[in-house]
Amino acid sequence: MTQTTAPAPVAHADALVKTYGSGDNAVAALRGVSAAFARGQFTAIMGPSGSGKSTFLHCLAGLDTVSSGAVVIDGVDITTLSRSRLTRLRGAKLGFVFQSFNLLPMLTAEENIRLTARMAGRRVDREWFRTLVDALGLRDRLGHRPAELSGGQQQRVAVARALLTRPEVVFADEPTGNLDSSAGGEVLRFLRAAVDTYGQTVVMVTHDPLAASYADRVLFLADGRIVHELAGPTIDAVHGVMRRMEA
Numbered sequence: 001m002t003q004t005t006a007p008a009p010v011a012h013a014d015a016l017v018k019t020y021g022s023g024d025n026a027v028a029a030l031r032g033v034s035a036a037f038a039r040g041q042f043t044a045i046m047g048p049s050g051s052g053k054s055t056f057l058h059c060l061a062g063l064d065t066v067s068s069g070a071v072v073i074d075g076v077d078i079t080t081l082s083r084s085r086l087t088r089l090r091g092a093k094l095g096f097v098f099q100s101f102n103l104l105p106m107l108t109a110e111e112n113i114r115l116t117a118r119m120a121g122r123r124v125d126r127e128w129f130r131t132l133v134d135a136l137g138l139r140d141r142l143g144h145r146p147a148e149l150s151g152g153q154q155q156r157v158a159v160a161r162a163l164l165t166r167p168e169v170v171f172a173d174e175p176t177g178n179l180d181s182s183a184g185g186e187v188l189r190f191l192r193a194a195v196d197t198y199g200q201t202v203v204m205v206t207h208d209p210l211a212a213s214y215a216d217r218v219l220f221l222a223d224g225r226i227v228h229e230l231a232g233p234t235i236d237a238v239h240g241v242m243r244r245m246e247a
C-alpha cells in the first residue's frame with residue numbers, strides 16, 4: 001500500500017500572539033493565530049479593519065516581532081533569528097509587494113526591479129528577468145523612473161522586483177489598494193499566473209472580495225483570531241462570509 005503524505009508547508013505560523021504596548025495601553029493584535037501555507041498556494045487574508053491582518057502578514061514575513069509563538073519559513077523559525085540573519089533570510093527567501101509600491105524614486109524601473117536581488121547579493125538570471133518583464137508588460141518602461149509610470153506600472157515593477165529572486169513566499173499587503181480596477185486586475189491576474197505557472201506561494205492581505213476571489217483560499221480574521229477559512233472563494237461566497245461576520 002502506498003501512503004501519501006501532504007507536503008510540508010513552505011511557511012507556517014504556530015500560536016502567534018502579538019501585543020502592542022503594555023499595561024493599560026496594551027492592544028492584543030493577534031491572540032493565537034496558527035496557519036500553514038502550502039507551496040504553490042495563493043492565500044488571501046481578510047477581515048474587518050483592526051482585525052490584525054497587517055500585523056499577521058508582518059509577523060509572518062519577519063517585518064515585525066511576535067510576542068509569542070513561532071513563524072517557520074522553509075524549516076527555519078524566524079522568530080529566533082538575530083536581526084542580521086533575519087534580514088538575510090528576507091532577502092533570500094521572501095518577496096514583498098506593498099500598497100504604496102515602495103519604489104525608489106531616483107532609480108529606473110529596471111534598477112528598482114533588480115534592487116532586492118542586488119542587495120541580497122543574488123545573481124540575476126537574465127532569462128527569468130526577461131520572462132518577468134514581458135509577462136508584466138514592462139519591456140518599454142524599463143528606463144523610466146517611478147514618477148514617469150502609472151500606478152499600475154509602478155505596482156507591476158514592484159511585483160517583478162518581488163519575484164526576481166524566486167522567493168519561497170511573496171507577501172502582498174493590499175497590493176491593489178491604490179489601483180483602479182483595471183490596473184488592479186492586471187496585478188491580480190499576474191499573481192494568479194505566477195502561482196499556476198511557476199508554483200509561486202503568495203499570501204495577500206486585502207479588503208476587496210474581488211481581489212480575494214483570485215486566491216485559492218481566504219483566511220478570515222476577527223479580533224486577532226482566524227474565525228473562518230474559505231476554499232475556492234467566489235466573490236459571492238466572500239461577501240457571504242463577510243456579512244455573517246458583521247451580523
Ligand SMILES: Nc1ncnc2c1ncn2[C@@H]1O[C@H](COP(=O)(O)OP(=O)(O)OP(=O)(O)O)[C@@H](O)[C@H]1O
Nearest residue numbers: 020021027028029048049050051052053054055056
Ligand atoms: N504599531 C502599533 N502600535 C499599537 N497598536 C497597533 C500597532 N499596529 C497595529 N496596532 C493595533 O493592532 C490591531 C490590529 O491592527 P492591524 O493593522 O493589524 O489591523 P488590520 O486588520 O490590518 O486593519 P486595517 O484593515 O484597518 O489595515 C488594531 O487594534 C491596531 O490599532
